[in-house]
Amino acid sequence: MALGRATRPSSSAFYDGGSFAGRGIGAIVSERGVDAHGQMRRYLSHIFSDLSLSEQEDIIARTMDVWVESLLEKGPREEGFEMGKSFEMMKFDIIGKLAFGETFGGIETGALADAMKRFPTLARLAKPLLRRKIWELTEDTRKNEDFAIDLINRRIRRGESSRKYFMTRILQKRDPAQVSDLQLTAHTSDFSLAGSETTGTALSAIMYYLLRTPKAMSKLQSEIRGSFETYSEIDSRSTLGLSYLEGVILEGLRIYPPLPLALPRVGPNGGDTVDGHVLPSGFSGSPVVIVSTHPIAASLSPTNFKDPQAFKPERWLSKNQTDMQEASQPFSLGTRGCMGRKYLLEMLTTLAKVLWKYDLELVNTLLDWQRDSEMHTLWREPALWVRVRERTA
């Protein structure tokens, strides 16, 4: 795709119902103004630097290890356990730790559903489907936001921390005159949701496709088990060179993009040209012109990928003639593209740890992930019941 000019589109009214909108606060996901959003992105970008991520590694690893151990409690039962929810809880706990310095208790208590209620979820970007006024008046929203505000206030009161939560960095860089406590809370709330639901969805889908594709599962297990003698060797650095593992993740993100919606954009002032097609200026006429690319249309089109419904990690091992790899953009692109894509490393480590330690088996063999998924702006995935046993080989 060739863009005619280096102009910046803004996001559409779809985003008006985002976190804290009812309090008149824009946050990183929901802010529509091009300049205001650019400023927020610059302010927040340092928490996604390599240095910042390596500082967080310890917190992430400890939470992940507790989760991996917890799989042995319920996993071996004949009926198995619901792995999808469990992935989401673990990711939510990690983000909670990183953002607020407090765990939401998802792994220990299974309290994810409750915790999700307390936060304005990314799914609530769907709220423009309801009328704005109703959204603003929703009492629940206020409670959710109050809960997040309370967490942030507690964190601010605790002051400097030697522990490197990403909140530590955000606070260090903050000019309170520019970024209020409320705005800080709104950003953090966006992170919590942008980071947990997407990653949880991705891991569930990847696990399903692996369990359904024994050849891929066996190749992946051989790569992981052949690379590490002990569990403790597995971390975000040591998993980096595992090419089949990376292929598995990219293929999962292609076949089941975690954000399955066509992100709506308003064309830039003066219009633009995309692949030779002239797009009018978004605000020049009535109605406003919205443009978007649907991720599923792009990544499941036979024009872009050979045999697109088949789960084939091999298509990512090298450039090839039959797959247009760039057509799969699960993190979106450009000035509003995902800020957290480096957390992909976390997915590499999660899968490596689980598959190094355990053998897994799909309980519901009639499950068909694509058929049984529903899309309500975001995915509503089917339950993924899995039996987990200590590995035998």
Ligand code: HEM
């Ligand atoms: C598999 C995992 C993930 C996927 C597929 C994903 C995908 C996306 C996509 C498609 C967007 C664009 C949304 C839009 O324009 O409305 C986005 C934005 C964003 N993501 Fe992610 N994401 C993932 C994980 C994460 C994580 C772990 C974090 C942070 C902890 C994160 C933080 C963000 C933020 C802050 C934005 C807003 C960026 C902006 O508007 O400037 N994401 N993500």
